[in-house]
Amino acid sequence: MSIGSSLRIALRALSRNKLQTALTTIGMTIGVATVLTMIALGTGAETAIEQQVRAAGMNLIVITAGNYKPKTEDDGGGVVDHQARIDTGASPAPYGDAGAKLASPGDLAVRAPRRRHPDVVLAAFHPEDDPMEKHDHPTSRQRLGDSEAGLGAAATLTPADAAAIRGVKGVQFVSEGIHENVHAVAGDKRWFTRMHGGDVELPNIRRSWTFTAGRFFTAREQARLAPVVVLGAFAAEKLFGDRNPVGQQVLLFKQPFEVVGVVSSGSWMVTPSAGDDQFDAIYVPFTTIHQLLNLSKLTDITVTAASTGEVSRVSKDVTELLRQRHGIGAKMADDFTVNTQARQSLARGGLRPEVARAVVGNVGGLEKVTLEQLGRTLDRATKTMTALLGSIAAVSLVVGGIGIMNIMLLSVTERTREIGIRRAVGARAGDVLLQFLAEAIALSVIGGIAGIVLGAAASGMIAQMLRWSTSISPASVALSFAVAAIVGVFFGYYPARQASRLDPIDSLRYE
């Protein structure tokens, strides 16, 4: 007898006793539902941890041109600076003898002569005044005559640096950055905002972005230096009000740009607001800005590490790469600054800056430690939940399986005569075994399917009510199904074998 007809017979037998079938399968249903929910919670928690870590920017590394540091943050005093340790070895501070001097703004004047273009009239640098003027020092400090502008103002990063960083092991995304203030004009509306030149990979780095309209610019547009612009949600509202800006024109530096998208915050924690530099901003391919403003350098380069645990290693590798590329000797300070989220958050967390620096400088792989701790805490919570659900699942699967076994044993006794009849008309022992096994499997699979539905609903409810993230993959559904079938085989085999071993004569005579 074929498996197909065995199954058909089994399903018909079960459909005759619907209530009994339903009651028998409840144990299985609960078991499988728990298995599915368990997996859904487990994988959901995993992705949640990953996403949170990423969204928090824990894997972010920002390389800024120049190495200006206010003296107040860096007066040494025996604290060994991380950068200094790498860069200068013996020297306690990046600026050699500077560390020994008193910290006062006056000291900064010492560095002023190191500007590359000290004689240029500052106003002439402003791109809005004369876009065609060749200049490579567009930083605002210099333009505005900031007295702190020194080494820090140097434009030292190039697109070639960024390309080289893309080759560093463990680097995930890289975006070139160049930033300007701009008067964006749309029709009769004007809005003074920030213009960010970026790479197409920028949305991958800013993980909390969502596009409320249109899209980010493409690699092709970037390569063609296309005059396209993505508006931050706040800037878009200021320029276009409620209208959809996509396809409209915006004038930047009196040049027409086509709006291809509007980006807004995907996180409830961040709302677009004036001057937030993210959504009160506009985004243009950095290549286009280079062309437009006749520039060739970058203000900064934003990098994400593929693994959050590798942030320290990657930032160190990037530092070394750039030092080498910029031809910086062993005893000289960097002409750029590498910053990571962890380092910044330490300083932001109310820690005295020098202490924060000391911590970052002296604790190797700090990011890794904090991330691992965060991960471990979440992991432990998930593991506890999984273990709990796992034991519930195991218990209900065993109970469900025993229920099936019990009902099948009963069924074999009840249907002894049927077995005899089937044997008399030519059913082999194997056919009888297959028939009862199919029935047990059908029972558990019906329970399993109900369990999958119940489990999916439960996962959905947990996600809704507890705000836990859950995820049900086809693999986990397949696994739950397989578990149900295996329980059916395991607990159905014994009754089925009993049935197949019945003597034809005895079972025919059975009353």
Next chain:
Amino acid sequence: MPLLRVRDLVKTYQVGDVAVRALRGVTLDVEPGEFVAVIGPSGSGKSTFMHILGCLDRPTSGQYWLEGRDVSQLNDDELSAIRNRQIGFVFQGFNLLSRTSAVENVELPLLYVAGKVPAAERRKRALAALDAVGLADRAEHHPNQLSGGQQQRVAIARALLNNPSILFADEPTGNLDSRTSVEVMDIFQRLKDDRGITIVLITHEQQVAEYGSRIIAFKDGQVLSDAANDRQRLAMGELAMLPAG
């Protein structure tokens, strides 16, 4: 070559400490196309004899050849195949699957045929078999919706589905009234005459045994007498005489 060839058949049951000797050395042949009535009181071993001949049971000792094949050498699966292809059974209690329709009961042997028979083909053949016993209009009825005679005819249709060479009937009329009993006997006699099917009928009633062409009497597990029946009753003629049921 005889269809059934039995030599010194012995069957001993162990019931508790007591060994019950159901058959104590039975030797006989049955030729193709015979209508053999086996008669004997209960406990005479006739049912055990039929079970062994029907490959439902195995002898303790002795040989049994079915169509020249030594059945005592076959394993359980081979015996199942023989029951499926060469043998049909009709029982006193009809032995139909109670929650299954008539046509599905008749289909049953085809489920266990080696090599798959398509569902449509199974149904077609089952309906034809039901038609042959005059129950085409009862195909979808369940056994509890059928009279005893109708149930027995469904059982006969099932027994004949795989065109067996031999039909074993164990007290087929035991649960039937006299008219339907004669009807069943009529079917048997026509099967023998029209299709040449060998029939072995087990009964404890002399009148029923007299429908056979040969009567074998059993007593205490042995053959008491074995003779051709020269006063064979003909069911067809009797049916004509009986008032319509």
